[in-house]
Amino acid sequence: MTALLEIRDLCLAFRTDKGPAQVLDGVDLTVAPGEIVGLVGESGSGKTSLARAILGALPVPQAEIASGRIRLDGVDMLRGGKAAESLRGRVVTFVPQDPLDSFNPLFRVGTQLADIMRYRAPPAKEGRFGNARHARETAILEMLDAVQLPQSRALLDRYPHQLSGGQRQRVMLAMALLPQPRMIIADEPTAALDVTVQVQILGLLRRIAAERGVAILFTTHDLGAAWEICDRIIVMYAGQIAEILPRTAFFAKSRHPYTRMLLASLPEPGREAIGISGESASPLSPPPGCRFHPRCPMASDICRKARPLPSRSEDGHLVACHHPWAAASSPAHV
Amino acid sequence: MSEPSSPPLLELERLSCHFPIRGLLGRRAGTLRAVDDVSLSLREGEALGIVGESGSGKSTLGKTLGGIHDPTDGVIRLAGEPIATQRSRRPLSVRARLQYVYQDSGASLDQRWTLRRSLHEPLVIHTDWSREHREAKVREIAGAVGLAEEHLDLYPHELSGGQQRRAGLARILVLGPQIVVFDEPTSGLDFSVQATVLALIRGIRRMFNLTYLMISHDLNVVGSMCDRLAVMYLGRIVEIGPTREVLGRPRHPYTRSLVDSLPRIGGPRVTDRLGMPGEPVFPADMHQGCGYRTRCPIGTLACTRIDPRLVIKEAHGVACLEWRP
Numbered sequence A: 001m002t003a004l005l006e007i008r009d010l011c012l013a014f015r016t017d018k019g020p021a022q023v024l025d026g027v028d029l030t031v032a033p034g035e036i037v038g039l040v041g042e043s044g045s046g047k048t049s050l051a052r053a054i055l056g057a058l059p060v061p062q063a064e065i066a067s068g069r070i071r072l073d074g075v076d077m078l079r080g081g082k083a084a085e086s087l088r089g090r091v092v093t094f095v096p097q098d099p100l101d102s103f104n105p106l107f108r109v110g111t112q113l114a115d116i117m118r119y120r121a122p123p124a125k126e127g128r129f130g131n132a133r134h135a136r137e138t139a140i141l142e143m144l145d146a147v148q149l150p151q152s153r154a155l156l157d158r159y160p161h162q163l164s165g166g167q168r169q170r171v172m173l174a175m176a177l178l179p180q181p182r183m184i185i186a187d188e189p190t191a192a193l194d195v196t197v198q199v200q201i202l203g204l205l206r207r208i209a210a211e212r213g214v215a216i217l218f219t220t221h222d223l224g225a226a227w228e229i230c231d232r233i234i235v236m237y238a239g240q241i242a243e244i245l246p247r248t249a250f251f252a253k254s255r256h257p258y259t260r261m262l263l264a265s266l267p268e269p270g271r272e273a274i275g276i277s278g279e280s281a282s283p284l285s286p287p288p289g290c291r292f293h294p295r296c297p298m299a300s301d302i303c304r305k306a307r308p309l310p311s312r313s314e315d316g317h318l319v320a321c322h323h324p325w326a327a328a329s330s331p332a333h334v
Numbered sequence B: 001m002s003e004p005s006s007p008p009l010l011e012l013e014r015l016s017c018h019f020p021i022r023g024l025l026g027r028r029a030g031t032l033r034a035v036d037d038v039s040l041s042l043r044e045g046e047a048l049g050i051v052g053e054s055g056s057g058k059s060t061l062g063k064t065l066g067g068i069h070d071p072t073d074g075v076i077r078l079a080g081e082p083i084a085t086q087r088s089r090r091p092l093s094v095r096a097r098l099q100y101v102y103q104d105s106g107a108s109l110d111q112r113w114t115l116r117r118s119l120h121e122p123l124v125i126h127t128d129w130s131r132e133h134r135e136a137k138v139r140e141i142a143g144a145v146g147l148a149e150e151h152l153d154l155y156p157h158e159l160s161g162g163q164q165r166r167a168g169l170a171r172i173l174v175l176g177p178q179i180v181v182f183d184e185p186t187s188g189l190d191f192s193v194q195a196t197v198l199a200l201i202r203g204i205r206r207m208f209n210l211t212y213l214m215i216s217h218d219l220n221v222v223g224s225m226c227d228r229l230a231v232m233y234l235g236r237i238v239e240i241g242p243t244r245e246v247l248g249r250p251r252h253p254y255t256r257s258l259v260d261s262l263p264r265i266g267g268p269r270v271t272d273r274l275g276m277p278g279e280p281v282f283p284a285d286m287h288q289g290c291g292y293r294t295r296c297p298i299g300t301l302a303c304t305r306i307d308p309r310l311v312i313k314e315a316h317g318v319a320c321l322e323w324r325p
Helices: A047-055 A082-087 A109-119 A132-146 A152-156 A165-177 A195-212 A223-229 A257-264 A301-305 B058-065 B092-097 B115-126 B131-144 B149-153 B161-173 B191-208 B219-225 B243-248 B253-261
Strands: A005-016 A019-031 A036-040 A063-072 A092-095 A183-187 A215-220 A232-237 A240-246 B010-022 B028-042 B047-051 B073-078 B081-084 B098-101 B179-183 B211-216 B228-233 B236-242 B311-313 B316-318
Touching: A005 A047, A019 A047, A019 A063, A019 A240, A036 A047, A036 A195, A036 A223, A047 A063, A047 A092, A047 A183, A047 A215, A092 A165, A109 A132, A109 A152, A109 A165, A132 A152, A132 A165, A165 A183, A165 A195, A195 A215, A195 A223, A195 B253, A215 A223, A232 A257, A240 A257, A257 B191, B010 B058, B028 B058, B028 B073, B028 B236, B047 B058, B047 B219, B058 B098, B058 B179, B058 B211, B092 B098, B092 B115, B098 B161, B115 B131, B115 B149, B115 B161, B131 B149, B131 B161, B131 B191, B161 B191, B191 B219, B211 B219, B219 B243, B228 B243, B228 B253, B236 B243, B236 B253
Parallel strands: A036 A215, A036 A232, A092 A183, A183 A215, B047 B211, B047 B228, B098 B179, B179 B211
Antiparallel strands: A005 A019, A005 A063, A232 A240, B010 B028, B010 B073, B073 B081, B228 B236, B236 B316, B311 B316
16 A cells, blocks of 8 residues: 655754754655554653644744655655645644634634635535535535534534633634645644543544544554544654554553653552653763663663664564664563 | 440541522522532541542532631531531630642642741641741651652752642641642543552551542542442432442442443453433433432432432441432
């Protein structure tokens, strides 16, 4: 299957007063149509910058893409000019972490949905008496139905602050779906939600991907949320990809020490979580070799000198580590 | 619930904290029952977790305990003596014994003070110790939370996020409190850092035989840190009991849905089953009956009229009309 999104050797730096901060370093990844890919990492891992690079939403004077390319649907997103611009917000759309920041607080939800329909969505079918406005409204109500929002007509007259957190995130999903995209980039879409609402939104994302064939690139720090919905998980550490796990190798067969230590950090009743000592690598002066080596219990001389090259097994499992765990061994916590 | 031989260290009796909702021209338009008729007790050395979703009143409960809000009704007793009543200033001695730790305890450090000065301050206020005596205590506690001596001369911005939290904890511990209220102690932290902070709290609990109340929205966090759990919904405790019982054999349908909503890495996907529909109603909109009835899968007509009371059997309490022993 040809990839919908293809990123090769992406290196991104932010110019700061203290020199360039290397946020992404040699990132390679692909996303197939209809696939849900989780981008998992802690703060500073570069997952949000990667999502923003695809959307072309990086801060303009500071961000500098040193090398690499991003191709979406065959279009070069970094040097594509008008062609790339026409994809953004149409072929690829965005669901933010906190939807309240992304709505305009002064306009009713219905107005904001209608604007998306008018400027971003493909022209709606002719409505009753050839009325375009009526057709747009029908499409919006259908979409709110699809994101499981009951009494959607009453909802259209409300202002964003009058909606609950779960309702706002559903409306955001509807806005992301209205342009009929082939890919949605969701940046921690459930981080601000309660656990019972999180399950609903995660289930909805899965249904959207399955029923509409929309690919979802889902950034999260929550391994549990990633486990729920992803077909593949990309674990990032300090701007580099540490491990890519297919669904079949999900966690139980993780090979990178960082992935395993992250799993052992999860709190669980009846077990004392271990945690990872030390601080995440600074992007201003990343450690040489493997960026995880200062915190890694397996680190040896080679880890301090050479960056580990990724090795890929047949099932698509990729690990970038000089001393990976054997594929068969099961992690301590399972 | 507590054995008669050991009186509870902390006791809440029918504690309520209500806030007025102001309408037009400041007229009272309603009442927000943030904490409503909560009773519980805590023995020495015990760790109690309070868990609930946003709007459940768990933070208001913690702040009322910490003396930040005055209770509207009810009594808080510390070692048998009432410490909080309506509109009475809490004596200094009580504030040293019951400490409240904010979400980001590091942010409560003064940015223009060295760590040493921040750690000395509570002792200056609460004790008449000599400088040397205070310094010895500060060093002891700093060591206990894993801060090196050279950290004491640094300013908060020179510390990492994890070190700031340690410093915030040290500031609470220098006074040797009997009870600590942790309000979301790890919110906003990465999992790897969260685990080290939780390990630190576990360590100081063992070291100082600390009694604490931990408030969190994360069932896994309180489940791994507490002996007993109280589940709150719309200002009420709907279930309370030993952690293993509450998580393993939940009696309230709300607790069950919380437990069922947790993703289990390696297990079946939770999203394969149906998630709980709906979201909590606004606490002020509830007038009668069980607060959970709007989302409850097993609710009956009686639930719309009768307010369920907390029924305690074998140290495990539940407020649900449908529960049968």
